[in-house]
Amino acid sequence: xxxxxxxxxxxxxxxxxxxxxxxxxxxxxxxxxxxxxxxxxxxxxxxxxxxxxxxxxxxxxxxxxxxxxxxxxxxxxxxxxxxxxxxxxxxxxxxxxxxxxxxxxxxxxxxxxxxxxxxxxxxxxxxxxxxxxxxxxxxxxxxxxxxxxxxxxxxxxxxxxxxxxxxxxxxxxxxxxxxxxxxxxxxxxxxxxxxxxxxxxxxxxxxxxxxxxxxxxxxxxxxxxxxxxxxxxxxxxxxxxxxxxxxxxxxxxxxxxxxxxxxxxxxxxxxxxxxxxxxxxxxxxxxxxxxxxxxxxxxxxxxxxxxxxxxxxxxxxxxxxxxxxxxxxxxxxxxxxxxxxxxxxxxxxxxxxxxxxxxxxxxxxxxxxxxxxxxxxxxxxxxxxxxxxxxxxxxxxxxxxxxxxxxxxxxxxxxxxxxxxxxxxxxxxxxxxxxxxxxxxxxxxxxxxxxxxxxxxxxxxxxxxxxxxxxxxxxxxxxxxxxxxxxxxxxxxxxxxxxxxxxxxxxxxxxxxxxxxxxxxxxxxxxxxxxxxxxxxxxxxxxxxxxxxxxxxxxxxxxxxxxxxxxxxxxxxxxxxxxxxxxxxxxxxxxxxxxxxxxxxxxxxxxxxxxxxxxxxxxxxxxxxxxxxxxxxxxxxxxxxxxxxxxxxxxxxxxxxxxxxxxxxxxxxxxxxxxxxxxxxxxxxxxxxxxxxxxxxxxxxxxxxxxxxxxxxxxxxxxxxxxxxxxxxxxxxxxxxxxxxxxxxxxxxxxxxxxxxxxxxxxxxxxxxxxxxxxxxxxxxxxxxxxxxxxxxxxxxxxxxxxxxxxxxxxxxxxxxxxxxxxxxxxxxxxxxxxxxxxxxxxxxxxxxxxxxxxxxxxxxxxxxxxxxxxxxxxxxxxxxxxxxxxxxxxxxxxxxxxxxxxxxxxxxxxxxxxxxxxxxxxxxxxxxxxxxxxxxxxxxxxxxxxxxxxxxxxxxxxxxxxxxxxxxxxxxxxxxxxxxxxxxxxxx
Numbered sequence: 005x006x007x008x009x010x011x012x013x014x015x016x017x018x019x020x021x022x023x024x025x026x027x028x029x030x031x032x033x034x035x036x037x038x039x040x041x042x043x044x045x046x047x048x049x050x051x052x053x054x055x056x057x058x059x060x061x062x063x064x065x066x067x068x069x070x071x072x073x074x075x076x077x078x079x080x081x082x083x084x085x086x087x088x089x090x091x092x093x094x095x096x097x098x099x100x101x102x103x104x105x106x107x108x109x110x111x112x113x114x115x116x117x118x119x120x121x122x123x124x125x126x127x128x129x130x131x132x133x134x135x136x137x138x139x140x141x142x143x144x145x146x147x148x149x150x151x152x153x154x155x156x157x158x159x160x161x162x163x164x165x166x167x168x169x170x171x172x173x174x175x176x177x178x179x180x181x182x183x184x185x186x187x188x189x190x191x192x193x194x195x196x197x198x199x200x201x202x203x204x205x206x207x208x209x210x211x212x213x214x215x216x217x218x219x220x221x222x223x224x225x226x227x228x229x230x231x232x233x234x235x236x237x238x239x240x241x242x243x244x245x246x247x248x249x250x251x252x253x254x255x256x257x258x259x260x261x262x263x264x265x266x267x268x269x270x271x272x273x274x275x276x277x278x279x280x281x282x283x284x285x286x287x288x289x290x291x292x293x294x295x296x297x298x299x300x301x302x303x304x305x306x307x308x309x310x311x312x313x314x315x316x317x318x319x320x321x322x323x324x325x326x327x328x329x330x331x332x333x334x335x336x337x338x339x340x341x342x343x344x345x346x347x348x349x350x351x352x353x354x355x356x357x358x359x360x361x362x363x364x365x366x367x368x369x370x371x372x373x374x375x376x377x378x379x380x381x382x383x384x385x386x387x388x389x390x391x392x393x394x395x396x397x398x399x400x401x402x403x404x405x406x407x408x409x410x411x412x413x414x415x416x417x418x419x420x421x422x423x424x425x426x427x428x429x430x431x432x433x434x435x436x437x438x439x440x441x442x443x444x445x446x447x448x449x450x451x452x453x454x455x456x457x458x459x460x461x462x463x464x465x466x467x468x469x470x471x472x473x474x475x476x477x478x479x480x481x482x483x484x485x486x487x488x489x490x491x492x493x494x495x496x497x498x499x500x501x502x503x504x505x506x507x508x509x510x511x512x513x514x515x516x517x518x519x520x521x522x523x524x525x526x527x528x529x530x531x532x533x534x535x536x537x538x539x540x541x542x543x544x545x546x547x548x549x550x551x552x553x554x555x556x557x558x559x560x561x562x563x564x565x566x567x568x569x570x571x572x573x574x575x576x577x578x579x580x581x582x583x584x585x586x587x588x589x590x591x592x593x594x595x596x597x598x599x600x601x602x603x604x605x606x607x608x609x610x611x612x613x614x615x616x617x618x619x620x621x622x623x624x625x626x627x628x629x630x631x632x633x634x635x636x637x638x639x640x641x642x643x644x645x646x647x648x649x650x651x652x653x654x655x656x657x658x659x660x661x662x663x664x665x666x667x668x669x670x671x672x673x674x675x676x677x678x679x680x681x682x683x684x685x686x687x688x689x690x691x692x693x694x695x696x697x698x699x700x701x702x703x704x705x706x707x708x709x710x711x712x713x714x715x716x717x718x719x720x721x722x723x724x725x726x727x728x729x730x731x732x733x734x735x736x737x738x739x740x741x742x743x744x745x746x747x748x749x750x751x752x753x754x755x756x757x758x759x760x761x762x763x764x765x766x767x768x769x770x771x772x773x774x775x776x777x778x779x780x781x782x783x784x785x786x787x788x789x790x791x792x793x794x795x796x797x798x799x800x801x802x803x804x805x806x807x808x809x810x811x812x813x814x815x816x817x818x819x820x821x822x823x824x825x826x827x828x829x830x831x832x833x834x835x836x837x838x839x840x841x842x843x844x845x846x847x848x849x850x851x852x853x854x855x856x857x858x859x860x861x862x863x864x865x866x867x868x869x870x871x872x873x874x875x876x877x878x879x880x881x882x883x884x885x886x887x888x889x890x891x892x893x894x895x896x897x898x899x900x901x902x903x904x905x906x907x908x909x910x911x912x913x914x915x916x917x918x919x920x921x922x923x924x925x926x927x928x929x930x931x932x933x934x935x936x937x938x939x940x941x942x943x944x945x946x947x948x949x950x951x952x953x954x955x956x957x958x959x960x961x962x963x964x965x966x967x968x969x970x971x972x973x974x975x976x977x978x979x980x981x982x983x984x985x986x987x988x989x990x991x992x993x
Contacts, residue, residue, distance in 0.1 A: 018046060019046075019133065019136055019137065019140070022038075022042040022046065022137065022140065023140045025038050025042065026038045026039055026042065026140060026141065026144040027140070027143060027144045027147060029144075029148070030147060030148050031148065032145070032148040032149065033067075035141075035144045035145060035147075035148045036054055036066050036067035036145075037067055037069075038144075039054055039067065039118065039137075039141045039144065039145075040052040040053055040054055040067045040068055040069040041069050042137070043069075043118060043120055043134075043137055044069045044070050044120070046133065046137065047120050047122060047126065047130060047133075047134065048122060049070060049120040049121055049122040050070050050071040050072070050101060050121050050122055050123070051068065051069070051070035051071050051072040051073065051076070051095070051120070051121040052068065052069050052070055052118075052119065052120045052121070053065050053067065053068035053069070053072075053073075053076050053119055054066050054067045054068070054108070054116060054117075054118055054119075054141070055081075055087075055116045055117045055118075055119065056108070056115060056116035056145075057115060057116055062080050062081065063080065063081045063087055063116065063117075064079070064080045064081075065077065065078075065079045065080075066116075070121075071121075072094075072095055072121065075094055075095065076094070076095075079091070079094060088103075088105060088117075091103065091119070095121055101121050101122065101123060102121065102122060102123070102124065102125055102126075103119060103120075103121050104119065104120050104121075104122075104126050104131070104134060105117050105118070105119040106118050106119075106134050106135050106137075106138040107138060107272075108138050108141055108142045108145065109138075109139070109142050109263065109265070109270065110142045110145065110146045110149075115142065115145065117138075118134070118137065118138045118141055120134065128259065128276075128279075131259075131274075132246060135246075135261060139244070139263075185202055185258075185273055185274045185275050186200065186202045186203040186206055186258070186272070186273035186274075186275075187199070187200045187202075187203055187270070187271070187272050187273070188200070188203045188214075188271055189265070189267075189268060189269065189270050189271070190219060190235075190239075190268045190269045190271065191267055191268040192239070192267070192268050193218065194218045194219050194220060195216055195217060195218055195219075196214045196215050196216065196217055196219065196222075197215065197267070197268065198215075199211055199214050199215065203273070206252060206253055206273075207222050207223065209222070220232075223251075223252065225251055226249075226251045226252065229249070229251040230247065230249065230251075231247075231249040231251050231252065231260070234247045234249075234260065234262060235262055235269065235271070238262035238263070238264055238269055239262075239264060239268070239269045242264045243264070244261070244262065244263050244264070245260070245261070245262040246259075246260070246261050246262075247260050248260065248276065248280075249273075250280075252273070255277070256275065256277045257275070257276050257277045257279075257280040258273040258274065258275060258276060258277075259273065259274040259276045260272070260273050261273075293313050296313060296315050297315055298315055298394050298395060298396045299313065299315045299316035299318075299319045299320065299374075299393075299394070299395040299396075299397075300313045300315065300316065300392065300393070300394050300395075301313075301316055301332070301392075301393045301395065302381065302390055302391065302392045302393070303332050303390055303391055303393065304389065304390040304391075305348060305351070305352060305388070305389065305390060305391075306331075307331050307332045307333065307344060307348060308329060308330070308331060308332070309327055309328055309329065309330055309331070309332055310328065310329075310390065311328065312324040312327050312328055316395070319366075319372070319374075319395065319397050320335055320364070320366050320367060321366045321367030321368055322334075322367050332344065332393075335364045335365055336364060336365065337363060337364070337365045337371060340362060340363060340364075343362060347360075347378055347391075348391070350378075351378060351380045351388065351390075351391045352380075352388060354380050354382075354388055355380070356377075356378065356379050356380065357376065357377065357378040357379075358377050359375050359376075359377060360375065360376040360377070360378070361373065361374070361375050361376075361398065362374060362376060364395070372397055372399050373397070373398045373399045373401075373402045374395045374396060374397055374398060375395070375396045375398045376393060376394070376395055376396075377393070377394045377396075378391050378392070378393045378394075379391065379392050379393075380392075401426070404426070404505065404511040404512060405426060405432050405512070407503070407505055407511060407512075419437060420437055420516050420517065420518050421434075421435070421437045421438035421440075421441040421442065421496075421516065421517040421518070422434070422435040422437065422438055422514065422515070422516055423438050423449075423454060423458065423514070423515045423517070424503070424512060424513065424514045424515075425454045425512060425513045425514075425515075426511075426512050426513075427475055427510065427511070427512060427513070428453075429453050429454045429455055429471050429513070430451060430452070430453060430454070431449045431450050431451065431452055431453070431454050431457060432450060432512070433446070433450070434446045434449050434450070438517070441488075441496075441517065441519060442457070442458060442486070442487075442488050442489060443488040443489030443490060444457060444489050448489075454467075454471075454515075455467045455468060455471065458486050458487065458517075459484075459486065459487070460485040460486060460487045460493045461487075462485065463484065463485050466484075467484075470500065471513075474500055474501075474502055474513045475510075475513075477502050477510050478502070479499075479500060479501045479502065480498075480499075480500045481497075481498065481499040481500070482497075482498065483495055483496070483497055483498075483520065484496055484497075484498045486498070486517065494519060494521045495519075495520050495521055495524045496517045496518060496519055496520060497517070497518045497520050498515055498516070498517045498518075499515065499516045499517075500513060500514070500515040501513070501514055501515075562602075562606050564805055564807075564808060565807075566599050566602055566603050566606075567808060567811070568805075568807040568808055568811045569595065569599045570596060570599045570600065570603070571808075571811035571812065571814070571815055572811055572814070573592050573593075573595050573596040573599065574596070574815060575811070575814045575815060575818065576592045577589065577592055577593070577596070578818060597643075604678075607671075608675075608740055608741060608744050609740065622664065622665040622668060622751055622752070623665045623667075624663055624664060624665060625663070625664075625665075625666070626661050626662075626663060626776050627661065627662060627663075627664055627665075627666040627669065628659045628660070628661055629660045629661065629662045629669070629694065629701045629703070629773070630655050630656075630659050630660055630694060631659075631666075632666055632669045632670050632673060633653075633655065633673055633692060633694055633703060634653075634655075635670055636670050636673035636674045636677055637651060637653055637673075637677065637692060639670075639674055640674065640677045640678055640681060643678075643681055644681050644690065647681065647684070647686045648686045648687050649681055649684050649686065649687070649688050649689065649690055650688075650689045650690070651689075651690050651692065652689055652690070652691045652692065653692045654691070654692065654693045654694070655692075655693075655694040655695075656694055656695045656696060660694065660696055660701045660775060661775065661776040662701055662752070662773050662774065662775060662776050663752075663774070663776045664752045664773065665752075668748050668751075668752075669748075669752070669773075671744075671748065672744075672745050672748050672749060672771070673703070673705075675741045675742070675744065675745050676705045676745060676769050676771075677690065677692070677705060678741070679741055679742065680705055680706075680707035680709065680767070680769075681707075683707065683709040683710045683767070684707045684708060684709035684710075684766075685708075685709065685710075688707065688708040688709060689707070689708050690705065690706070690707045690708075691704070691705070691706045691707070692704075692705055693705075693706075696775065697772070699774055699775055700754075700772045700773065700774055700775060701772070701773050701774075701775050702770065702771070702772050703770070703771040703773075704768060704769070704770050704771075705768070705769045706766065706767070706768040706769075707766050707767055707768075708766045709766055709767065710763065710764060710766075710767075711760045711761065711762055711763050711764050711765040711766050711767055712758065712760035712762075712763075712767050713760075713762065713763060714760070714762060717758060717759070717760065720742055720758045721742050721743055721745070721746040721756070721758070722743060742758075749771055749773065752773050753773065753774055754771060754772050754773035754774065755771075755772050756769060756770065756771045756772075757769070757770050794816065794819040794820050794821040795819070795820035795821075796820060796821075796822060797820075797821045797822065797842045797843060798821075798822050798824070798839075798840065798841045798842045798843070799816055799821050799822070799823050799824070799841060799842065799843045799844075799845060800823075800824050800825075800826065800832060800835065800836065800841045800843070800844050800845070801813060801816070801823055801824070801825045801826070801845045801846075802825075802826045802827075802828075802829065802832040802844070802845070802846040802847060802850075802855070802858065803825075803827065803846070803847040803850070803876075804827055804828060804847065804850040804851060805827075805847070806827055808847070809825045809826075809827060810825075812825075812845065813825055824839075824841070828850065828851075828852065828853065829846075829850060829852070829853030829854070829855070829857060829858035829861070830852070830853060832846070832858055832862075833858065833861055833862065833865070836862055836865055836867075836868050837865055840867050840868075840871075841868070841871055842871070842872075843871065843872050843873075843874070844859070844862065844868070844871055844872070844873040844874070845873075845874045845876065846858055846859060846873065846874070846875055846876065847875075847876050848875050848876065855875050855876075856875070859873055859875065
């Protein structure tokens with residue numbers, strides 16, 4: 005303390021002597037020289053210089069002393085904010101030098117600046133001394149200048165340069181922005197008259213906003229504070245004030261100088277927040293040291309204790325007063341005394357000692373386990389002057405580690421890798437199995453992090469999460485990728501569990517690991533085989549899809565020529581010349597019958613393919629089984645009559661309803677009837693009996709034909725199996741009809757059986773299908789009405805096959821329709837844009853633009869937006885059905901046209917031709933009139949659950965119409981016709 009007072013007194017005396025020297029002389033040049041000389045000596049500066057403003061406001065170096073005098077001699081700067089930056093660049097010969105500048109204020113105006121350059125920063129006290137020297141310089145310069153002004157020349161110059169000095173002051177004020185942190189001037193009423201940018205930023209406003217405002221309005225939080233008190237003293241007492249303030253901005257500290265002036269008060273502020281924070285941090289650190297649970301001790305390089313916190317008192321038992329000044333060896337037991345010289349030597353080298361575990365002695369003589377961290381303490385010049393030691397009592401931890409090792413040792417009996425750690429994951433124990441598995445010896449691994457030693461690099465983050473879970477007392481088990489000492493990784497089954505001591509306290513973690521590399525190899529092999537199997541299955545599915553595509557194309561290509569042949573056979577049969585020639589008529593009928601047979605064969609093959617791939621779906625509804633059987637009987641009656649075979653039909657009174665697809669059910673009955681007629685000799689009989697038996701409808705078809713060999717009966721429903729497989733067998737066929745029957749019946753939840761007493765004794769087939777819960781329906785007959793349903797109807801036929809187009813044109817024109825044809829979608833669109841039609845009939849499978857795309861574009865033509873449309877396809881794919889329903893198109897999935905099967909039916913609100921809003925009765929009458937042999941088709945059409953209410957029998961001019969257009973393309977179309985009729989309020993386009 006005496007030394008500090010001596011230093012302060014010496015500095016004060018020196019300033020007094022300097023003041024006396026520079027104020028005694030009235031020679032202006034001498035005053036300049038004395039100012040810079042004393043500044044250099046007072047602050048041990050390399051260079052000191054004085055900047056003063058001349059008449060034109062230019063700042064010039066009027067005096068300099070020291071190292072950079074030659075550089076500064078000719079320096080001149082404009083009155084701008086960059087002048088100080090220019091000086092810094094000029095003096096940057098030594099990057100370690102520091103330029104410090106203070107203003108020289110004369111009569112309330114800044115006349116220049118006093119600057120010093122030296123290697124190290126000025127302390128706060130030195131900055132104050134420099135400011136004081138600046139004030140003394142201002143007084144001395146003012147005295148010398150007044151002396152000059154006492155002469156006439158000086159008086160003349162004063163008058164001439166007065167305005168220039170005012171301008172100079174304004175420019176100098178701007179320079180303040182670059183040489184001080186914050187500056188402002190207040191008048192006697194506490195209003196801002198000058199302020200630099202930094203100060204304005206402190207108040208959060210622009211300089212223009214602050215000029216003229218009272219400081220206490222801008223800074224109300226400072227009222228009543230020490231800041232206000234000091235400024236009051238400076239203004240009222242005309243005394244310079246130097247103090248520190250913290251009320252100007254949150255979290256900020258400032259070193260404040262307040263200088264009274266003629267008109268008010270100059271205030272200079274320097275931001276000292278960093279220094280104050282460092283001081284606070286020092287105080288806080290001291291508080292932390294004092295409150296720490298660890299012993300924190302400092303000592304000099306001779307091992308003498310210099311500080312001792314409360315935790316050290318608690319751990320070692322010594323009070324601070326009795327231990328400070330004593331050698332640290334007082335705490336070291338005799339057998340550990342050799343540790344201290346080694347520790348001190350390491351500290352002298354500037355090296356740190358971390359987590360050094362050893363034993364120390366308490367005041368009462370007991371020994372304790374501690375962990376030491378020792379760091380060198382250095383002075384301002386970086387020289388090591390002592391050591392700081394943190395001692396952590398690890399006695400309890402040592403006991404816990406012993407407990408952990410003991411419990412882990414007990415697990416050796418499992419003959420698996422056992423690793424035990426403390427709560428931080430530091431390895432304490434490895435058994436021999438773990439050493440063998442991971443490649444680390446116990447000595448190498450103990451003390452290391454289990455995550456660093458065992459966890460694979462890719463799973464370190466996951467390992468940290470597992471460790472956190474174990475630290476909460478939870479167990480963990482699972483597969484984990486671990487590594488060996490050589491860096492190789494392998495999968496292991498790991499079970500980690502927390503370890504508790506006898507008090508139930510969580511003290512550590514134990515993990516048991518098993519190498520599962522072989523098991524994983526087997527699993528990967530199995531996965532590879534499964535993947536190969538999936539790929540094979542996918543390839544099979546792709547092949548199956550290609551097969552389906554092929555069959556669909558095959559169906560289309562087969563049915564196109566069949567369609568043409570059948571259509572023209574219909575046209576020929578209606579030709580007058582054919583009607584007059586029995587031989588020619590017979591030939592055409594034979595042709596027609598074989599085309600129909602071929603069509604059925606194609607249908608059965610495709611259906612069987614769909615059944616085998618699970619792609620044949622049923623359109624289930626409540627259907628009259630009686631109607632289905634009658635329809636099928638009518639469809640084979642002509643063939644039976646040709647062989648003089650009697651069909652005996654015996655059905656139960658009333659109607660038996662079942663849940664099923666009427667088209668597929670009729671297909672089943674037709675196949676059985678066709679089979680019976682084929683194997684029954686001319687003059688024989690085929691009996692059809694329908695009855696109910698409990699909850700089942702039972703259909704029996706019995707013939708008097710050739711019968712079935714009992715040995716063949718078990719295989720009668722198998723694919724491609726025939727009782728007579730010889731190449732010269734009597735009857736043809738491919739052996740798929742009965743196989744299809746069985747699968748379709750089973751899809752309906754029913755069963756089919758065959759029986760025969762042997763060759764020549766006929767055969768009997770029985771079908772049983774569950775009855776529907778619906779027991780009756782009101783059936784209303786539809787009376788016949790008008791004829792010529794197609795008369796003058798305008799129809800557009802679109803098909804890429806010219807043969808099909810011509811055939812359809814002939815058939816439709818025979819019925820009185822006006823037919824326009826097109827062989828592509830583009831041609832059809834062009835025609836549709838030019839004229840109106842009552843009906844559009846389009847093939848789906850066409851090149852370049854298919855039927856769906858054509859119909860989609862057709863709807864964009866205003867006059868064709870609501871025209872009924874019928875799409876024809878021989879592909880029969882499910883996606884075609886879905887697209888047809890989405891596009892409001894009536895779809896026929898079979899393209900074989902025959903008079904026996906009622907071909908195409910549409911439903912719509914109106915045709916484009918009002919005269920063609922034909923009632924349903926007219927369409928049905930047309931269907932009846934156009935076919936003598938088509939009575940079965942008509943009855944099938946009529947009885948397929950097409951039951952109309954009274955209100956539906958007479959459809960008005962603005963109502964719906966159903967049109968029997970050709971003769972049925974397939975039974976599927978009839979079902980669609982049936983659906984369209986059941987939703988009479990919905991237009992089917």
